[in-house]
Amino acid sequence: MESLEYILFICIAVPLLMMIPLLKGRSRQLLGFTLIGILICLFTSELNSLLLPLFDNDIVYMTTVVTPVIEELSKMIPILLFALLFDNKLDTLFVLGLALGIGFGFFENTLVLVQNISNVSITWALIRGFATALMHGICTLSVGLGISFVRKKRKLFYPGLFALLTYTSVYHGIFNMLQVRYQYVGLILPIITYIPLVILQVVIAKKAKNNEPDNTPEPPIFE
Amino acid sequence: MDLILIANIIACLGALGGFIFGAIKFFRPKKSIYALMITLFCGVTVFTRLYQIIRVIVIGELVDRVNLGVIGFIGSLLFLFTANFGVMDKIGDDGAKSLRKYRLIPLAMPAAVLAAYLVFFFFTDLTTLIKVVAGSIAFFVCLSSYYNLKHLILPDVKNGIIDCMRQYNLFALIYEILCIIELITMTRGLAIGTIIICSLMGIVSPLTIISVARGVKKWKA
Numbered sequence: 125m126e127s128l129e130y131i132l133f134i135c136i137a138v139p140l141l142m143m144i145p146l147l148k149g150r151s152r153q154l155l156g157f158t159l160i161g162i163l164i165c166l167f168t169s170e171l172n173s174l175l176l177p178l179f180d181n182d183i184v185y186m187t188t189v190v191t192p193v194i195e196e197l198s199k200m201i202p203i204l205l206f207a208l209l210f211d212n213k214l215d216t217l218f219v220l221g222l223a224l225g226i227g228f229g230f231f232e233n234t235l236v237l238v239q240n241i242s243n244v245s246i247t248w249a250l251i252r253g254f255a256t257a258l259m260h261g262i263c264t265l266s267v268g269l270g271i272s273f274v275r276k277k278r279k280l281f282y283p284g285l286f287a288l289l290t291y292t293s294v295y296h297g298i299f300n301m302l303q304v305r306y307q308y309v310g311l312i313l314p315i316i317t318y319i320p321l322v323i324l325q326v327v328i329a330k331k332a333k334n335n336e337p338d339n340t341p342e343p344p345i346f347e
Numbered sequence: 348m349d350l351i352l353i354a355n356i357i358a359c360l361g362a363l364g365g366f367i368f369g370a371i372k373f374f375r376p377k378k379s380i381y382a383l384m385i386t387l388f389c390g391v392t393v394f395t396r397l398y399q400i401i402r403v404i405v406i407g408e409l410v411d412r413v414n415l416g417v418i419g420f421i422g423s424l425l426f427l428f429t430a431n432f433g434v435m436d437k438i439g440d441d442g443a444k445s446l447r448k449y450r451l452i453p454l455a456m457p458a459a460v461l462a463a464y465l466v467f468f469f470f471t472d473l474t475t476l477i478k479v480v481a482g483s484i485a486f487f488v489c490l491s492s493y494y495n496l497k498h499l500i501l502p503d504v505k506n507g508i509i510d511c512m513r514q515y516n517l518f519a520l521i522y523e524i525l526c527i528i529e530l531i532t533m534t535r536g537l538a539i540g541t542i543i544i545c546s547l548m549g550i551v552s553p554l555t556i557i558s559v560a561r562g563v564k565k566w567k568a
Contacts, residue, residue, distance in 0.1 A: 184406065185412065188402070188406070188414070188415070189412075189413065189414050189415055192415060193415070193418070273380060273383065274429075274433075276380075277433055277434070279432055279433040279434075279436075279437075280380075280429055280433035280434065281433075283425045283428055283429040283432065283433065284384075284425075284429050284433065286421075286422070286425055287387070287391070287422045287423075287425035287426045287429060289422075290391065290418045290419055290421055290422025290423075290425065291387070291390070291391045291394065291419075291422050293415055293418055294391065294394045294395055294398050294415050294416075294418060294419040294422065295394055297398055297414075297415040298394060298397055298398050298401055301398070301401045301402060301405050301406070302401060302405070304405050304406075305404075305405045306405070320370075324374070
């Protein structure tokens with residue numbers, strides 16, 4: 125059972141990987157980033173288990189302090205590379221960030237499921253589905269949104285990037301801490317951050333549909 | 348109830364007010380990225396305080412080991428720094444020789460923060476962990492406070508926006524000073540002092556974004 129994580133990874137990732145050549149455009153990007161999320165989840169789960177002995181096997185400290193930083197940093201790298209090398213448009217990074225985070229959350233849920241198969245229940249599934257996976261999605265989505273802004277200027281880029289990392293790590297840390305004792309309260313956190321994002325997306329889409337593109341020049345401090 | 352918990356709740360509520368105000372006002376397309384950064388400063392402060400509150404409730408300790416609250420503080424200060432360094436500075440300072448003294452005078456602020464750090468942390472018998480944590484926060488306070496003081500005294504010859512943002516820079520500077528004082532009171536177990544400082548931070552953090560909104564409005568008029 126030592127390589128169960130890898131067995132799961134192969135079972136899930138290979139069919140998805142085989143779909144990529146058949147897809148085009150945005151669909152291909154979305155599936156690609158979901159796969160990257162799955163791969164990063166495998167990588168961080170290995171890294172976390174390697175680091176655990178360094179923190180005296182204190183799982184609570186590890187999950188509330190170390191894991192959030194490692195996971196958010198790992199999830200940030202592909203989005204950052206994509207923004208640097210290909211495209212840094214807000215709407216692209218928004219959806220790709222979400223896809224990566226959801227891929228990560230999806231594989232993490234699967235891993236936790238097989239590791240605790242005797243303790244799982246419908247409530248557990250609801251919490252993991254609505255909260256954990258969503259939390260990962262929101263964190264990476266925020267990174268995508270943030271990068272699309274800070275990428276515009278070199279001076280904004282480095283401090284802005286670090287600031288984004290701290291924000292997502294703290295958010296992730298709060299969620300993990302709530303999982304230690306108040307699981308049900310933890311469920312609320314991703315949902316209350318998800319709803320405003322959906323409203324924002326709907327409002328932006330509605331405006332874009334109704335209005336002509338706004339080509340008015342922006343004043344100097346408006347980027 | 349734990350006094351540190353109350354202090355963090357007060358600071359969290361203040362920042363939450365600022366974040367909601369900023370989000371309503373500035374989370375729209377074609378809005379000032381500068382104001383967005385200050386709104387995010389309030390947002391990160393909310394999450395940092397929330398983290399500290401939950402940590403006290405769930406785990407029961409706050410200063411025994413390094414925690415994400417420290418990183419959150421650094422993040423919030425970085426948003427303040429990024430706003431001035433990345434967006435505003437080049438508008439006010441075009442590198443002219445005549446502005447040299449306005450680049451040098453603000454160094455007084457990092458020097459004062461450094462002096463406070465040396466006196467209250469480095470040359471004391473506090474643990475190495477507290478010295479390192481306080482040192483990293485002090486470093487980022489130095490960075491952001493330099494630009495806040497600079498933009499507070501910088502003459503506005505071209506655009507008019509520096510003038511409009513002076514009030515914000517003053518509040519941001521006060522906030523950064525309060526950060527250092529909070530560190531001092533908290534690491535010395537002065538609970539009442541921490542509550543007073545956090546209450547002030549709870550007042551000042553929403554004032555930063557309100558003053559930015561007023562500044563933008565004034566500048567547009």
